Amino acid sequence: MEISILQRKLKREKARRQKAEKLLEDKSRELYLSYQTLQKSHEQLDTALKEVKSQQRQLVQSEKVASLGTMSAGVAHEINNPLAFIFSNVNSLSYAIDQFSEYHKHVVGLVSEQSTEIREQRLRALGKYIADVDLEFLFKDCEDLLVETTDGVERVKAIVAGLQAFARSDAGGTESVDIIECLTNTLKLANNQIKFSMKVQEDYSEVPRVRGFPGKLSQVFLNLIVNASHATENGVLKIATRDLGDVVSISFTDNGCGMTEETLNSVFTPFSTTKPVGKGTGLGLSISHGIVAELNGEITVTSEVGVGTCFTIMLAGEVCAKQAA
Ligand SMILES: Nc1ncnc2c1ncn2[C@@H]1O[C@H](COP(=O)(O)OP(=O)(O)OP(=O)(O)O)[C@@H](O)[C@H]1O
Numbered sequence: 555m556e557i558s559i560l561q562r563k564l565k566r567e568k569a570r571r572q573k574a575e576k577l578l579e580d581k582s583r584e585l586y587l588s589y590q591t592l593q594k595s596h597e598q599l600d601t602a603l604k605e606v607k608s609q610q611r612q613l614v615q616s617e618k619v620a621s622l623g624t625m626s627a628g629v630a631h632e633i634n635n636p637l638a639f640i641f642s643n644v645n646s647l648s649y650a651i652d653q654f655s656e657y658h659k660h661v662v663g664l665v666s667e668q669s670t671e672i673r674e675q676r677l678r679a680l681g682k683y684i685a686d687v688d689l690e691f692l693f694k695d696c697e698d699l700l701v702e703t704t705d706g707v708e709r710v711k712a713i714v715a716g717l718q719a720f721a722r723s724d725a726g727g728t729e730s731v732d733i734i735e736c737l738t739n740t741l742k743l744a745n746n747q748i749k750f751s752m753k754v755q756e757d758y759s760e761v762p763r764v765r766g767f768p769g770k771l772s773q774v775f776l777n778l779i780v781n782a783s784h785a786t787e788n789g790v791l792k793i794a795t796r797d798l799g800d801v802v803s804i805s806f807t808d809n810g811c812g813m814t815e816e817t818l819n820s821v822f823t824p825f826s827t828t829k830p831v832g833k834g835t836g837l838g839l840s841i842s843h844g845i846v847a848e849l850n851g852e853i854t855v856t857s858e859v860g861v862g863t864c865f866t867i868m869l870a871g872e873v874c875a876k877q878a879a
């Protein structure tokens with residue numbers, strides 16, 4: 555009798571255990587399946603993230619190419635101007651060299667002549683030649699032409715350096731950037747595009763170098779400069795750099811039309827523009843924001859309709875950025 559009770563108990567116990575084991579097995583399977591789904595989603599998310607990052611890179615690049623397109627006519631003009639006077643100066647210098655070589659012939663003819671009579675004749679001819687050609691003026695003119703030509707060559711060199719800095723892909727990671735040099739190079743590129751709408755006041759205080767991407771920073775500065783020129787008519791853009799201890803501040807203050815609250819609120823949102831088709835895509839500031847954020851920096855804006863706008867960029871000075879890394 556007791557044995558049969560015990561056997562029943564054992565049977566019940568076994569059935570319970572089997573049920574629990576089955577439940578455990580089901581749950582494990584469920585867990586495994588969930589894990590697999592989760593892993594798949596993770597992989598999909600990873601691929602999506604990579605795609606977004608690559609699209610972002612392409613967007614930065616295409617905005618850069620678009621800016622280059624708008625700039626190229628202006629840059630060509632900026633290069634053509636000095637080239638035109640360099641060309642004309644070289645022609646004048648070539649004329650001067652002909653005259654100096656003629657003068658040289660006169661002098662050689664004079665000093666190698668033995669006959670006093672002919673020497674007298676040659677001396678008179680030389681005097682007349684010097685007076686006709688105005689050699690003194692020619693000498694002075696050559697000095698001026700050389701100074702002007704060197705200046706023109708320097709201008710072309712600076713514009714080409716700016717273009718090189720702007721067009722670089724920055725694929726190799728951050729570099730030590732001289733912010734003031736980057737600003738002046740960018741201004742040279744923008745000059746033709748902005749010179750009829752505003753003056754630029756450069757108010758640079760010495761600032762530490764910054765770890766960043768020179769090409770991308772030039773792209774940010776160019777967009778802020780061109781935006782200010784679109785917002786002003788005979789206005790002024792003040793660009794200032796300040797060393798604030800841990801950070802470098804770069805501000806762009808214009809006295810243009812300013813922004814309404816609505817424009818101001820969406821200023822860093824992609825495709826938000828008040829410009830007509832063909833004049834703006836509304837990507838400049840969102841891309842600029844991304845570039846500054848990539849360097850752990852900050853870009854902020856204040857604006858008042860009819861008064862003007864001020865964009866400020868804060869970036870860690872190189873020493874601080876290195877310490878933080
Ligand atoms: N300095 C400024 N003064 C007044 N409004 C400005 C200024 N800077 C930007 N804005 C406003 O912010 C908008 C967005 O600027 P953003 O640079 O992102 O795009 P965009 O200049 O319109 O086009 P793009 O992609 O060619 O730069 C501009 O359309 C303009 O309305």
Ligand SMILES: [Mg+2]
Pocket residue numbers: 777780781834838839
């Ligand atoms: Mg813009």
